[in-house]
Amino acid sequence: MAKLTVTLPDGTPLELEAGASGADAAAAIGPGLARAALAVRVDGEIRDLAAPLADGERIEIVTAMSEGALELIRHDAAHVMATAVCELYPGTKVSIGPPIESGFYYDFEFPDGVTVSESDLGRIEERMAEHIAADETFERADIAVAEALERFRGEEQPYKVELIEDLVRDEGVETVSLYRNGPFTDLCKGPHAPSTGRIEAVKLGSVAGAYWRGDETRRMLTRIYGTAFFSRKDLSAHLERIEQARARDHRRLGPELGLFMFREESPGMPFWLPQGTVLLDLVEAEVRAQLDKRGYLRIDTPQILDEQLWHRSGHYDNYRENMFFAEPSERERDEHARRFAIRPMNCPGACLVFADGRHSYRELPLRLAEFGRVSRYEREGVLHGLLRVRAFTQDDAHVYCTREQAADEIVEIVSAIDELYARFGFDKVDVELSTRPEKSIGSDEEWEEAEGMLRDALERIGREHRVNPGDGAFYGPKIDFHVTDALGRSWQLGTCQLDFFMPERFDLTYQGADNRDHRPLMIHRALLGSMERFAGILIEHYGGRFPDWLAPTQAAILPVADRHGDAARALGAELAALGVRARVDDRGESVGRKIRDAELAKVPYMLVVGDRELEAGGAAVRSHADGDLGTMGAGAFAARIGAGGE
């Protein structure tokens, strides 16, 4: 009888009967592995355990411990969910159900009149549990395209038919694979675990709408999200992580800590409360430090400008659906009265500043920075706390320079970004290069040159980056900067965009050494992007417990009894003079209560003032992080937390 030999991960050869499968290989290695086997990785690619092996392949048995195993059973779980859903809601049309980072989903079209909401997830889960308990086998069948089309047409599964037709058209396939588990058969390229019983812990999460193939013009399907793990323990750890993220949610912490609030009267536009305004000021001071250090000049330009300006800048044609317009009430009587727009970007204002007067080449690069408040009409349904708003302040700047100077400027901007982010505890900065979008102005050659300049600058400083095709601004390509927060989530912050066109449109010139007029290049750049959004990210990054220097209130001064009130207030004044942000809590409450409230407000230090402290002079310092620090005076405390600038 013919034999075949495969190589195991440690290099040892394994001889098997011809036609042997991954399951046979696992069994040959040992009964324990045979039981644990979920799939087999052949030359790096995961396949079904039942698939036949070929001579000379390098194989690895995939178990729950292996990389990719979680994706495998989550994909299994998606099939099981579809099985349950199709049983509970006959006539359901299925589409696709892949594993995703945190679990899986499946998109369904339910029969007319049937809606599924989160309250239905329990019964779907119950039905899934039955199929998992039954330990149904995943059986693969490779069939001809014609047969598959006939089958899915007969079953009135139009999405599957469309998927097959596209596979034929785009990849020229002649056969497709089907997987059956229990009563359910799905078009699927696999692989799958041997049976449904391998899914130990599964949990459905939420129901959401999702366009078929992500296309807004096509039908909206009902997406059900879920997740699956190899153990109940892993599942509860996952649910706990979600709980943690919830506890850090800036939308919850913001109002709780008195940082900001939202009101129905102005959806998507935050109201900053006193504590939050302190936070914003502290963030702004860090940005200003970078501006001062790097030769920026500060300007401030209007938020409302004539509509004509926006025609000139190209925003009206390319950005109108995101803009708010403002009309004077005069228009009620006179329709010819001027129309204004509320700026969605600061660049036209900066261009008007540059256009004022003549500029010599000796002035370049001219760096004009502006903490510019912009307003953008974001579609309802996309707003999300501070992270997606309709009005925000950009730490914006526009650098006017020559083409020769551009690369140096970009390098300088990247350096400012690295320094600034590190200051806030973000050490890992990812860079993304976005190229020409469909809706844009300018010629191909200019875009190519601009994209090349950005690429060259990144290469010069040896910065790795990802390319994001078609994601640039309408006036130029850009580099975006992302950070990863304490929970491992990625956020886009800064941006650096090259622009040949705005200077053209505003006819900006400088006088060169040759005494002739030249067109400057313009770089739009923001270090933090949106100040408000960045504050929201900081809140989540620190879970509301800011480092000492960033805490809006650094110390709560707690008099033990009323007779200590004067001493407490005197201490407060002394600390204020030293640049410490302290707050006296002189309510008629117990010390225990005041401490509790200060803890809940996430104030890093508590200064207790009682008889003992009056005598010693100072306050008993309790820190959230380190507990009792002993008694010290105002000067020693201020020095400890590095007040008055570091």
Add this chain to the structure above:
RNA sequence: GCCGACGUAGCUCAGCUGGUAGAGCACUUCACUCGUAAUGAAGGGGUCCCCGGUUCGAAUCCGGGCGUCGGCUCCA
């Protein structure tokens, strides 16, 4: 914009199948003057998101709108 859910006191929420509202915390007042995560008592506070409709009667049922949440699309 689209799909689904939700909207009751400042906050978190209760209020079954229709009979015009309740708790805890917060707030105010009084008493207590307190030593490292909640002192006690009393009191005030609500167009039940808005507009229509059904009904003798709507927080509750129906329709429309607004807002919020989870997603999709879009996006800083």
